[in-house]
Amino acid sequence: MPKLIIDHITVEVPAGTSVLEAAKTVGIWIPHFCYHPALGSVGACRLCAVKLLDGPVKGIQMSCMLPAQDGMVVSTTDPDALKMRSLVIEWLMTNHPHDCPVCDEGGECLLQDYTVAGGHGIRRFEGKKRTHVNQELGPYIQHEMNRCIQCYRCVRFYQEYAGGSDFGVMGSARRVYYGRFQEGTLESPFSGNLVDICPTGVFTDKTARFRARYWDYEMAPSVCPWCSLGCNTVPAARYRELLKTMARENPAVNGHFICDRGRFGNAAVNDPARPRVPLVDGEEVSWDAALDALMLRVTELGDTYGPGSLAVVGSPRLALEGNILLARLAEALGAGHLCYFAGREEGARVSAAASLLSGSNAASMADVRNADCVVILEADLRAEGPMMLLAVRQAWRHGAPVFLVGNHSPLDQARTVSMEAIELSFLEEVPLAIFERPVVICGTRNNTPAAIELLARAEAKIACLLPGPNAFGAGLLAQEHGSVSLEEAVASGGVKGIIAIEADIPEDLPARVPFLVAADWLPTETVRQAGIVLPTAAWVEADGTYVNNEGRAQRFRKAMASGFPIRGLPARYHASPDKPVPFHPPRVHRSAPPGGEPRPAWRIVAELTKRCGGDTVAEPFEGRWEVLRGLDPEGKGVRLQP
Structure with a gap:
């Protein structure tokens, strides 16, 4: 590994590392425009000039284009380098309109930062x-x-x-x-x-x-x-x-x-049509009134139809915390069915994918980018996972052949990213054994559970595209609790009530069930048909965890408060309801913003569990899930095992 000195600091980096990247490793930031880690170096902007004082190369050089070598002595603060960077900034600003006050990039603009840092503060061009x-x-x-x-x-x-x-x-x-x-x-x-x-x-x-x-x-x-x-x-x-x-x-x-x-x-x-306040039979009520009504109707349901007539339903888009607590809620309510998927086929496909993938054979998008052979099996990546298509292109750019296998792998997806691909009918026709790092990308929309299970025989890493951001987590929980899909539960004839937590229920099912509760943040058909609606917080309005298609648990943080956007406040919140939708919030003191009633889904589940006599839930992650406590939202995530 080359060892060099940058601003009196000894640096040792892998061979092939540029001087610019070597400087970053010790906290020295060299200004640059054209260089980007994903795009590489082209030396177009000439702003990353440094001066080499000793070693195999000397003088002013562009740090992004110069590989680190043994014996180099680099100065980023030499007067000659500073003068070079200042002049580059000056000529770049020659034709710039200087419209920072009206530019949306203001505050996150590298040109602003480097102009000031480069010492160019007086305009000489007239x-x-x-x-x-x-x-x-x-x-x-x-x-x-x-x-x-x-x-x-x-x-x-x-x-x-x-x-x-x-x-x-x-x-x-x-x-x-x-x-x-x-x-x-x-x-x-x-x-x-x-x-x-x-x-x-x-x-x-x-x-x-x-x-x-x-x-x-x-x-x-x-x-x-x-x-x-x-x-x-x-x-x-x-x-x-x-x-x-x-x-x-x-x-x-x-x-x-x-x-x-x-x-x-x-x-x-x-969306102003989002569920924002609790509803009982279409009427706005307080949270306590809505939860009281729910508990009363659950009791009446049990008295009328007997125990086990209720189904508690989660979904692949419900965060892991909420899905984990559903089992406690189902037990506390005496529900006869705990479901993590609405459809039979969807649940079977996800369970097959979750069983197939382990830490050794699950392919991340990084694995796809570095693959030397990629197979897209019965999938249109444009619809099921667009960023996977971009990862496949990077593998193809580095020489990996791409095979499109099956009737549901259209050639148009390859054309979307200007990529050549070979169309085949069967996976067995791909010579996977001759490659060192092959990856098979399997769609689950059009593959059968049996076909997904057969991928265990493939001599390659596997990436399965699932139907939601937390589908893998829902699949793991479905296996853990031995749950069935809602479709199967209703078909058994015993379900007379459904509590759906951020779940999309097929339109024909609610008509066959007299009691429906929907907790959601999307204005779905399930919400419109529900007798009781509980508004949940969107993913940007609460902390939570998703488990992606490879089994990687990742934490997300609350970015904004719940409530109507100021520009979208309904007229009833304004002093003059007859006026158009206002652009200013009402001048009324409130303890919560208008429409700010939504709560995180897992807290709603925890509150219902408590009202049923269950334990108070302060931390959803217990037992096998304790590894996720304190998960760093800015880290790479944690791989879970099936």
Whole structure:
């Protein structure tokens, strides 16, 4: 391993590490624009200049392009290096519009930081600025080309990393332009990453434009709930409204990026139709009144239909804490059925996948990115897990062949990321044995449980795409308690009441059940049909844990308070109900914000358990789950064993 000295600090790093990355390991930050850990080095911005005082190379060099070597003596503070960086910043700012006061990147802009850090504070250029015309790039991305510093990050990500073909760089010298040949919505399902990867304000989140500055946001480490991959995110909220979602790095899972579904899926949290207050037969009531009514009706149900006529139902989208406590609630209520899945087939597929995967054969997205052969079995990754498709592209870029196996693995998914793939009919046709690091990605929407179980014979690591962010955890609990699906429970004829905790019940089932309670934060059909509705907090409004498709438990933190967004307050909360929806909250002192009644699902389950005579629950993680206590929300997570 090369050993060098950076600013009088001895550093030893693996061979091939750049001087820039070597400096990071000892806390020395060298300014840079074009370099990105996921994209590598191109030396385009010339800002990472350092001076080598001794060793095999000497003089001013670009640290991102220079591999660390034995005997190097590097100075990041040498006057020559500082002068070089100052001049680079100055010429980059020559045509910049200096519009920081109206730029959404303000407060999180590398150009701001490095301009100040580089010592460029006085503008000497008095000529005419070069200007560009912006493009309309769709509903999500705002384009402000005049702020560009030609670092090439955007086009390198979009074309090379994500395989997009409708966005690129045009022109030459000072006339370089980044955009499309014609205006139009960006086609890549990963286009939102341009917002995060751009070091200036060229690409910003249009959905949150002019809504807040970086320092105004309420933020916390979180996990994306829109598929089973468990990508790490940072939700950003203000005034009880989720404004935008940013990618959070986790090398073992999503790396540096997220898909557009996870980035722009904020509407559900801000939906004014969300359950916000407890309802009994459509009437707003207090929490105590709703819980009292629930307990009374459960008692009447038992008296009328006998013990065991009640089913308690969780789901793959309910956080692990709530799913764990469902067993206690079912026991305290004397429920005849404990269910973690609504459909028979869904439960069987997830249970088969959870049984198949262990610590040795479960493939993470990092494993997929490093694979030398990838098989996509009966899956369309665009629908079941978009970030997995991006991981497959990285393996293909490094030479791994990609095989699409089965009738439900369309070639169009490969074309979406400009990737070549070989179509086959059967898994046995893939020569897995000749590869060292093969991975089979199995969809569970179109595979049978028996087909999933047969993957145990495959000489490869396995990644199964599941139907929800906590489907793996629900599968483990279903096995632990020997539970059946709700469909099977109702088919047995004994179910007359259902308590559904963030569960999606098939539309035909409630019609066959006279008593239905729904605790949820989404305005689902189950909520609309329920006699009693208990509003739960969305994932950004509470702490919780999801177990992703590989069995990795990850903690997410509360990022915002529950309640109506200020811009969406119903007229009844305003002094003049006849006016349009107000843009200012009512000037009334309250102990809680309007619509702030939702509670975390697991606390609702714990309260119901207590009212049934059960023990008070202070900590959901006990027994085999104790390993998850104190789980670091900013760590890589903990792998669970089936």
